[in-house]
Amino acid sequence: MANVDALAHAPANEPSIEDCKEQVRRVVQSTTFRNAATLQLLFQFLTDKTIGGAAESLKEYTIGVEALGRKPDFDPKLDPIVRVQSHRLRVKLKEYYDVEGQLDLVLIQFPKGHYVPTFEAMPASLPALNEPEPAVDDATETATEKITVQEAQPTRSVWGFLVAALTAVAMIALGYWFGASRADKRFSVTGAAVAVPNEGIVESFWARFLGNDASPVIAYPDAVFLLDDSNDLFRFRHGAIDSRGALVDPHVAHEFAANPDIVAKAGQLYYENGYTGTGELEAVGMLAGLLGRMGAKPIMKSSRDVTPDDLNQHNVILLGSPFQNPAVAQLMAAGDFSYSNPDQHHEQWRAQILDAHPVDGEKSTYGTERDQTSKVLTTDYSLITIAPGVTPGRWIAIVGGLDTKGTEGAAMFVTSKHGVERLNSVLDGMGSGKELLPFQALVRVQLAKGYQVLGADLISVHRLHPAKAEPEAAIPSH
Incomplete structure (x- = not known):
């Protein structure tokens, strides 16, 4: 493995700093990581610190607060979120190199039990990467397998969400189309800022926010639920999640549920994040309509993306x-x-x-x-x-x-x-x-x-x- 501290003077068979930065960018923008916003941020944070020569600062507390948004009173002994997400990151990174990254020039890995990544010039073949993930047998990784789900709470039937969500989505589409069709005010990039001709007080306020960015991102929430076979939803507030539709380990849901008796009777549960509050979707419509009238082309996506x-x-x-x-x-x-x-x-x-x-x-x-x-x-x-x-x-x-x-x-x-x-x-x-x-x-x-x-x-x-x-x-x- 390459010594990251020596990247600035790397020999020909070791990746340069620029090669490492480019590989980080490829991984973050990959399809494999597309729906894993938390892992993207964690991966970017750990690799940036390492490439920048600050690997010694990558302690569990620092990662929890600076990369994962935990409060200053974060206690790694009580909250294993860093170990949870680090384990998921190793699994996701292996998945990337098994499929999309087979021909990449730089191999990035996180040795088990460490938060500092290693960078290595990619060999012609990757036999080691095709081996199964090592069994998790120590106390720390056992905690990560259980995942830090703290509560699950039953909510209303999924059909109410469906009706509300479909209605709100239609309103968003209508608002955005209306805004775009009336975009008589167009951005003209003049160096550092975007000028909006004949702007009103609202447009002027948002033009200062936009600057020279004609494609701002509007990110709506997609809270996670556990869905049972009867289409009832149980709230899932914290902890690492799997892809939508993936099976939930029954003992995990039962152990961390706010009402374990109800969850125990729910049968098989699946991860579900396809529902967003109607108020947030109305807000998307209002903002997209306004920015469309200003001539912008906002990018609308889930917050996890x-x-x-x-x-x-x-x-x-x-x-x-x-x-x-x-x-x-x-x-x-x-x-x-x-x-x-x-x-x-x-x-x-x-x-x-x-x-x-x-x-x-x-x-x-x-x-x-x-x-x-x-x-x-x-x-x-x-x-x-x-x-x-x-x-x-x-x-x-x-x-x-x-x-x-x-x-x-x-x-x-x-x-x-x-x-x-x-x-x-x-x-x-x-x-x-x-x-x-x-x-x-x-x-x-x-x-x-x-x-x-x-x-x-x-x-x-x-x-x-x-x-x-x-x-x-x-x-x-x-």
Whole structure:
């Protein structure tokens, strides 16, 4: 195996740094890794650190926090997520080289028990790669085989999701077609920015976000469920997953279920991630219609399909909360506002938005509100976050409510003239000028019948600072 520290002065039979970088790119963009967003990010992180000479920093805690989005209090002894995903990465990488990568020039491997990859000039044949995966017989890898599924919770019948999803998809298609057909405003790249002729206040706001990117990515959540033969769904919140339709190991589902008695009676279970909240799909339609009218051609994809290349080459809009969208959990910038679920065994309408530094008129906690008698949802809260992307000049926007209808209300707010005017008036007071300012905005969404969005009001705006000192807020709560 090649010594990675010597790559910069590699002999002729060893891969150069540029060869290694190119091989990393080929793997990340491969069909094998296409539906494995978490493994893409982990692979990119581990290889980048190694190629960059920082392999000594690849400890389990660092990987969990920096690559897999765990919080600073992450304890590898209690949460084996790093070992789980590392095991999956080795299996997926072998799968890549067995099929797509048979003729590749560089072989990348992760020795068992290590997080630092090795790079080697590819031999003419790969007999070792055709051998079966070694049996997992130590305590660490046994934990990875069990997978860190923490809860499974029964939800409504799949048919309700089907009707809602098909309706929302039709609305997205109609909104995007309508926006594209009315694209009388076209992007003209003039160096560093994209000019939008005759732009209104909403278009001007989003043009600053887009810059010179005419194909932003809009990523909708695709929460994972376990599906039984009766088409009933059980929520699957955490842990490594398999491809859609793959069988779920019964002992894994039973061991980590919130209600193991129900899961035990469900029979054979399958992984299912084909359902998205109607509010998020409505939000896709609104954003795609707006960007289409501006002349952009947004790329719409599942959050699990967002790749490092997407983050490097495009501005990305993520929809939904971290409870539904794993990309939000991994990419959300640290700020005064954060999402929290105080009850890890239950989810429905219990999650909260926390304000770490409330100013006068603000509360420290915001949660969905329901009619005390009927229990119908009446109010939801959402966050609109715009933060610098992983590459200079790129941005990440997150529009996510505690409930799916909160996401819809926030998208309605940030694509409407009234909403953007309110937002701009606050940002101007922070000195944003013509430049886009990183921020978090807390929005209250009014509901009727629990699913009809009546309107959205701006509650507060906090600026995002690269190195935060004292909080800065723009307006008090109403």
